[in-house]
């Protein structure tokens with residue numbers, strides 16, 4: 001093990017430990033590390049006396065957030081726009097990509113609604129066809145997608161990196177490369193992937209990637225980001241327009257110049273004013289992940305997920321709703337024991353926090369969980 005899980009638990013998750021629960025529900029909401037809570041509290045104290053908050057504190061916090069995110073995903077900070085949730089980035093994709101009447105947007109079925117409703121609305125408003133593919137035989141893969149792209153009308157593909165209920169994970173690099181080769185926009189909802197998985201956008205072609213930080217980035221509600229690739233930024237006009245989206249807006253003495261010339265970078269999409277305190281807190285968590293090593297966090301989380309998959313595969317009476325193949329899941333594992341509702345109730349009675357989704361028990365461990373917690377949970381389900 002490359003970091004000391006017990007030390008991380010004690011130092012950063014004391015309230016979770018004090019509650020004496022097994023928290024396996026990170027796919028719903030991530031707990032806040034101690035340093036993140038401390039940052040929020042510190043900002044709340046400043047906020048009570050706003051004259052003590054400098055512009056440098058406000059905008060410096062956002063700058064740092066973009067830098068930390070960029071470092072985490074192998075992007076440049078100029079490609080990051082901070083936003084308050086995943087939906088922000090998905091709406092940006094739906095309403096800013098240059099799609100026209102008759103174009104097709106493709107997506108696998110069973111996406112989380114955040115990656116469905118914006119496209120349905122786009123279809124209703126602009127005559128774009130939004131097509132959902134049944135993917136009964138597993139996550140969307142290159143073969144299936146290349147067959148679908150033969151219909152030359154497909155202009156955009158939008159997909160969750162990791163599906164919210166089953167935990168099925170797509171191969172972003174392969175799908176992204178296929179889309180890039182065919183000149184099709186590739187949009188990703190990364191919220192259930194980033195953290196348990198690492199990402200390097202230098203080798204993974206993605207056009208727009210949206211991610212809330214409230215789950216696996218262990219940050220407050222109201223923090224998140226969207227990545228827009230540098231080549232795409234100049235081609236996209238913001239659909240919703242903030243007063244800081246334009247070049248001239250850094251000079252607060254000339255706010256009434258009203259020059260609608262967009263910033264060169266992804267900040268043209270940012271919707272200022274943003275909750276600075278939430279982003280300061282997000283930065284604190286991102287620093288923790290950096291200290292532990294994003295690759296270490298991912299490898300450890302994967303080892304816990306593997307343990308659940310192996311257990312389920314070895315049992316004849318438990319159906320694994322997550323694909324069993326390594327590489328096709330991340331840190332969401334869904335299982336269906338013979339009486340899932342009763343097993344879910346037993347887990348709750350024993351203090352195992354989990355979700356009951358689409359008829360399955362969804363377990364979503366992370367780097368603050370222990371092997372012993374996983375084994376205890378599986379014994380209760382079994």
Ligand SMILES: Cc1ncc(COP(=O)(O)O)c(C=O)c1O
Pocket residue numbers: 027028085086087088112114115160162163164189191192211212
């Ligand atoms: C795949 C996926 N996308 C998006 C969201 C949430 O979207 P938002 O951050 O806009 O609330 C969830 C939450 O469960 C999710 O699982």
